[in-house]
Amino acid sequence: MKIIEVDEELYQYIAGNTQSIGESASDILRRLLNLSTKNSYVPFAESLSSPVEHSSSANTKQDAKKVNAAPESSDAIKPTVKKQPDAVTQKTIEKLEALLNSEAFKQENKAVIRFLNILTILYRTNPEGFALATESLQGRTRVYFARDEGTLLMAGNHTKPKQIPDTPYWVITNTNSGRKMLMLEGAMQSMHLPEYLIDQVRSFFTAN
Numbered sequence: 001m002k003i004i005e006v007d008e009e010l011y012q013y014i015a016g017n018t019q020s021i022g023e024s025a026s027d028i029l030r031r032l033l034n035l036s037t038k039n040s041y042v043p044f045a046e047s048l049s050s051p052v053e054h055s056s057s058a059n060t061k062q063d064a065k066k067v068n069a070a071p072e073s074s075d076a077i078k079p080t081v082k083k084q085p086d087a088v089t090q091k092t093i094e095k096l097e098a099l100l101n102s103e104a105f106k107q108e109n110k111a112v113i114r115f116l117n118i119l120t121i122l123y124r125t126n127p128e129g130f131a132l133a134t135e136s137l138q139g140r141t142r143v144y145f146a147r148d149e150g151t152l153l154m155a156g157n158h159t160k161p162k163q164i165p166d167t168p169y170w171v172i173t174n175t176n177s178g179r180k181m182l183m184l185e186g187a188m189q190s191m192h193l194p195e196y197l198i199d200q201v202r203s204f205f206t207a208n
Contacts, residue, residue, distance in 0.1 A: 014028050014029065015174070015175065015176070015179065017031075017032060018178075018179055018182075085192070085194075088125070088126050088129070089126070089129075089191070089192055089193065091125050091126075092121065092122065092125040092126050092129075092191065092193060093193060093194065093197060095121050095124070095125050096118065096121050096122070096125075096193070096197060096201075097197070097200075099117060099118065099121055100200055100201065100204070105117065105204075111177045111180060111204075111205060112162070112173050112180075114204055114205070115171075115173070115180045115183075115184065115205075116162065116164055116165060116171070116173075117165070118184055118201060119164045119167070119169070119171060119184075119187075120164055120165045120166055120167060122187055122188070122191065123164060123166075123167040123169060124166060124167070126191060129190070129191040129192075130169075130187070130191065132190065133186070133187040133188075133190035133191050134169065134187065136186070136190055137183060137186045137187060137190075142155055142156070142172075143155040143172075144171060144172055144183060145169055145170070145171050146161075146169070146170050147168050147169060147170070148170060149161045149163070149170050151170075152170055152171075152172055155172075156172075158174050159172040159173075159174055160172065160173045160174040161173070171183075177205040177206070178205070178206075180205060181201070181202055181205040181206070184198075184201055184205075185198055185201075185202070188201070
């Protein structure tokens with residue numbers, strides 16, 4: 001692995017072409033140059049799911065047959081009942097919906113302010129879930145969240161760390177709106193928030 005220095009404009013170009021949390025600069029450049037990647041990374045969506053050991057192709061086919069096979073029991077298959085969110089998750093949903101529907105939030109035109117406000121709600125309503133979520137969002141070569149500014153500054157000179165208001169956490173802010181949304185999406189999925197709420201949050205970042 002070789003270390004090179006790039007100017008700020010090139011750095012922002014590379015960062016702007018990130019497609020998933022954890023994608024390294026090398027992976028981004030290889031994709032842009034149509035080169036095969038040496039080290040595959042875990043896609044962002046997959047990194048949020050429970051770890052599963054990969055079995056052999058034979059076992060995979062055998063498992064698929066089991067899934068598709070008719071049930072041995074003659075009892076009728078009961079429909080799956082959708083699990084209701086627990087009290088903590090419901091509180092997060094209500095507080096986040098209130099924020100998104102507030103006039104102050106709707107009129108805010110800075111993505112970084114919206115980003116920090118949402119992170120504040122996620123932490124204040126569920127500190128334990130937020131801690132676990134931020135741990136799962138760390139990239140292979142980059143730290144996105146920390147409990148002190150120095151840790152983020154050590155990860156890069158242009159991270160522009162800011163403290164998440166009313167929390168002990170700091171977060172990097174030198175990312176574009178798309179990257180900020182990826183971080184929010186990962187945190188919200190890890191905290192078991194509903195997809196409709198994630199889509200509602202996304203609408204505030206895709207337009208910027």
